Amino acid sequence: MQKKPLLICVIGPTAIGKTALAIKIAKHYSTEIISADSRQFYKEMEIGTAVPNKEELAEIPHHFIQNRSIFEDYSVGDFERDALMFLNSLFKTKDVIVMVGGSGLYIDAVIKGLDKFPKVPIKIVGELKTEYEKHGIVPLQKELLEKDPIYYNKVDLQNQHRIIRALGVCRSQELPYSSFLNTAKEPRNFNFIYIGLTADREIIYNRINQRVDIMMEEGLENEAKSLYDHKDLNALKTVGYRELFNYFGGEYSKEFAVEEIKKNTRRFAKRQGTWFRKNKDILWFEYNTKPLDIINNIINAQNK
Secondary structure, three states: OOOOOEEEEEEOOOOOOHHHHHHHHHHHOOOOEEEOOOOOOEOOOOHHHOOOOHHHHHHOOEEOOOOEOOOOOOOHHHHHHHHHHHHHHHOOOOOEEEEEOOOHHHHHHHHOOOOOOOOOOHHHHHHHHHHHHHHOOHHHHHHHHHHOHHHHOOOOOOOHHHHHHHHHHHHHHOOOHHHHOOOOOOOOOOEEEEEEEEOOHHHHHHHHHHHHHHHHHHOHHHHHHHHHHHOOOHHHOOOOOHHHHHHHOOOOOHHHHHHHHHHHHHHHHHHHHHHHHOOOOEEEEEOOOOHHHHHHHHHHHHHO
């Protein structure tokens, strides 16, 4: 039986060094890299999303980086479809491909597949958004508790997008949103291995603070200013941009905005850690582990 090709997934919190490691691994296998960072898809957002620099992009072919516009709707489901099509094509000539990113949902979508939900009529979505704008999130939370207590106890109750999505399914199908979770997924035609980078919290936070300072030095303020007129787009409701938008709007001082970027990025890294810790398949390494040691571990895992 022919051995399945291998997808190596390099994951971990922001600013931990995933890009550098992914390039080392890709060079070892003479292969290419797919980005699964949902913030790096957009060509208008470069500095604030820590897109690999020109030298890094020149070392190894990268894909799914700055290949979309902020004016396009692009969901995790779209990425799952596009990434699988691309992998199927690239695996015709490569036995190993590297995928890298800190967006756990996007990585898992490629590896495990997404749950399939029924399409919710636009009218119902519109009604829910109107209710949220008029009355806030509390009435929607109460409705979700009544209609789907299982999902109510799982979801981030302050995330109106997820609550509206769940209630849209509940109202249109008259079934709990959670009943569509964990359904059978389409099997993948490749093997995979998760390689995770980690460090003590203090080290991660220091690296984040340093990265934000570098972004500001490289022109993040001007980049955000050029996008300010489009601040209501979903792609721009992200850390590093929304804080500067508040500065431009007079709500924050510049100094406070920078500190908020650092604080919110640290919170984001904490959420990434929570997501990844649920995955028992990840092989964890300290952020400063020599790439060759990690590659040897990958080889050993393949041979088991």
